[in-house]
Amino acid sequence: MKSASRDKPSSKKKPPADRPPAKPGLQARAAAAKILSAVVDRKLPLDGALDHEHGNPAYKALGEGDRALVRAILNTTLRHLPRIDAAIALLLDSPLPEGARALHHVLAVGAAQILYLDVPDHSAVDLAVEQANQDPRNRRFAKLVNAILRRLGREKEKILEEIAKIPPMPVWFLERLERAYGKEAAAAISESQLEPAAIDLTVKSDAAGWARKLNGEVLPTGGVRLAAFEGSIPSLEGFDQGEWWVQDAAASIPAKLFGDLSGKRVADLCAAPGGKTAQLIVAGGSVTAIDQSESRLKRLRSNLDRLGLKAETLVTDLTKFDPAELFDAVLLDAPCSSTGTTRRHPDVLWTKGPEDIAKLAGVQERLLRHALTLVKPGGAVVFSNCSLDPAEGEDVISRILQDTPNIERVRIDAAGWPGLESAITPLGEFRTIPAMLRMPATVASGLDGFYAAILRRVA
Structure with missing residues (x-):
């Protein structure tokens, strides 16, 4: 006689039938x-x-x-x-x-x-x-x-x-822009960040020639802006030969503020991924590129190798960097909130807040105060970042100048920057906003929001 248990259906669940494939997309x-x-x-x-x-x-x-x-x-x-x-x-x-x-x-x-x-x-x-x-x-x-x-x-x-009348930007940041630039300029910045960023190149030489070869336009910064194209950046002429690198027009400005660096020792602090390092080398400098991240410096070395350029690289905590010999020039492109790059990084305004700006401004000030100790008397420090907020730019420089007697501001001459005269502030500093830089219809207009100032150690 069979046991009752054997006559009952199994209590085990049958394996689920295969689910139908998900709808495409x-x-x-x-x-x-x-x-x-x-x-x-x-x-x-x-x-x-x-x-x-x-x-x-x-x-x-x-x-x-x-x-x-x-x-x-x-x-x-x-x-x-x-x-x-x-x-x-x-x-x-x-x-x-x-x-x-x-x-x-x-x-x-x-x-x-x-x-x-x-x-x-x-x-x-x-x-x-x-x-x-x-x-x-x-x-x-x-x-x-x-x-x-x-x-x-x-x-x-x-x-x-x-x-359409609603600003495409968080209220907290729009209010900061209005206080800094006024309502009209703030609205223009807000609308400009809706447009994807153009592709800009920094060239070693012959910007006009590369503009012709790559179907682009020469920028006031001396770089080249590409028209829309099919394909990939590495497929373009000149990439494998290291004749140029991708770098937003605004990001190329700070390194250019030094002018000719022939025969000078230069430190590029927070150097990776290396676009500004490359500029400093091309300008004639003997460059030490410093970053606290080995992986980021590895990327910098790879970029310089493609460009056929050489720099000394050093992994260190910048605040503890104490070189045996002071530098003739120092570039500090400091970590910041990146609010000037929303055309490329539209998440920035949703991942950052006022507390981040305040914290980063403190970091920038500490780094800049240390950077000023690394340059010889008569040497220059360029301080820059890609924030639109004066708390991370003008306010930092103002505090430094107020309590550091052996440091002076070097005014930037607007006449030396045709096409970007409006980016030079009354104090002689650079302040680009995304709504600047109107270009011919063949290429996109605008550039990243950037701040840059030159300080000189007088003693």
Whole structure:
């Protein structure tokens, strides 16, 4: 007689049937929403999330085509986020529930595609609804996602017109810009960061010749700005020969402020990845490139090798650097909030805040005070960074000059910078903003926000 237990069905669960393959593009949208959450909610930098080796796992799992789509969605969403939020709010009868951040990011990613990217509306809607259905937190809102995004597509032009008056920048930073530059200039900066940055090259020589060869325009800085092109940077003429390197026009200014460095010993502090180091070498300097990161200096050495340039490199904590012989010139391009680079890094204004600016300004001042001890009497220190906030530029220099009697400001002559005269302040310092540098229609306009000042040790 069989035991009763054998007559009963097995209590073990059958292995689940294979799930149907995800809809094409779904994984890319899901990765974009996850990374948007990491940037906006957890203040993690976008570059780290999009790193091909150490980035977000959902991003790394994608093919290159989907990775490109994720980058486009995220850059667009972050550039336009205040307007996207406003568009969504216009179509909601009541605000999203507390704790519905995951739902917000699904809607924002969908809205960015409908409003600003060349993605079919039905695809953006369908994949956003599928995202909601696959997330237990959002499943009950799937119909809401469908309704909001479909209406957004139907009323796109009207909604775009209505949200156009909303500054595409966080309120906290826009208010700082208005105090520093006035409302009109702040609005221009805010709008300019919507445009992706151009590709600028610093050339060893013959800017006009390289502009002709590469279909570009010569910049007031002496570099070359490329027109839009298909392909990759390494495929361009002159790359393998080390005739030029990619460097935003504004970033090339600080090293140029020294002029001819023939026969001079120069220290480039915080040197990696090496664009400014290369400039100092080409200007004739015997350069010591210093950084506290060995991995960053490894990248600098690789860049210099391609360019056929040589520098001494030193891994050290700058604040403890005590050379046996003082330098003729020192460049300190200090770590900062990077708020001048939002055309390239639209996540910056969502991962930084006022407290970061204050902290970094303190770091910059400590580094600059030490940098001034490294230069000979009569030698020059150029201090620079890519922040738009005077707390990280003008205010630092002002404090240094007030309490350091053997240091003086060297005024920059606007006549020496045709095309960028408006970037020279009344005190003789450089202050570029992204809305500057109007270029011919064949290439993009604008440049990074940068600050630079020259200090001289008089004794």
